[in-house]
Amino acid sequence: GQAASSLGSDGSGYGLAKALKHSVTCIVPALVQLKVKAHPFAKASGVRTEAKVTALIDGKEAASDTGEVQITAYGISGIPVFQISRFIALGLHQKKRSEVLLDLLPEYSEDEVYRLLVKMGDKRDDLTAKGWLTGIFNQKLVPRILEMAGVRIQTRVSELRKSQLQAVAKKCKRIILPIQDTNGFENAQVCAGGVRTKEVCPRTMESLRTKGVYITGELLDVDGICGGFNLQWAWATGCIAGKASVMRKKK
Structure with a gap:
């Protein structure tokens, strides 16, 4: 994969998959902080506040989540921001207007x-x-x-x-924050995008393009929200592929 380069990820797996005749969707950071253009809350860095965040792509709602938002000098962070970040990252990649709608009192109209x-x-x-x-x-x-x-x-x-x-x-209910970028792959917990799942057998994780090759976890076009879902996906697909490869060798 390409997320968290400090752990050794360099994205080389995607190149290998392409060399093995697989198509790979665009790769963007996910579960990542967002950088705000002309950040109005820059002086409030370090503050945490309950809020609802909504990803707006070309003015249309793509995703939303509510929880503790952390204000940083460059933008916004926290779990609800992570939850919507993949939609913002994809919007930025597609050169679309990408914004976050911040509702500071979501429990009230x-x-x-x-x-x-x-x-x-x-x-x-x-x-x-x-x-x-x-x-x-x-x-x-x-x-x-x-x-x-x-x-x-x-x-x-x-x-x-x-x-x-x-x-x-x-203003308490509606603050539009224009997003200029994510905080990059090096700070992302996972990547969104990868090898299309239709090109892999779901029962074995074996490639449908190259026999004897198994594709799992981060390399597949699957990403989940916070809560251990991405870890579980890696473990589950790895387990399936490992068992399937052993059975294949026994045949």
Whole structure:
């Protein structure tokens, strides 16, 4: 395979498969961090926050997941980001507009967020916008959210117009992050893409193009989400191929 080059992977298996008359789909990093273009949260590096992330390819939803997102200096990381990264990586490879929609309060609708913010600011005349959101979000995220909503951090909440309150509520629910790249094969846990599964016998993992050759794990066009599924795929296909090759020799 090609993921995690520090462990010895160099992608040479794909070249070998091609030499043995196999077709190989495009190979992209998967279960990997994403680099954000003009990253609005760069100064909040190290913060972890619950959020829903959605992969948008040319404006269309490709995948989504919810969990703890980690903000980094270059972009975003964390399990939910890993889960959608293969779709972003493929979109980038195909030169399509690849973005992540970040929902910082996925358990609430936009209208519920608006009503919550109004209630929190009610009858608190000296409360600033910064203090208003602190407690809902990490203090490093607050200035960025307000900035994107067009609200100054020292503005009193009592002075905010309804349109500004709505802008903040909307930004809590919808932040578009343009993705410029993944964090590369060297940081990816697995690869997406590989030898087409229709070119391998599913009962033995033997190549249907070259007898006596078995293709397993990372080299096949199969990748799963976080949770040990990719490891299990490697073990299971390796076990099947090993047993099948022994039986073949006995015939």
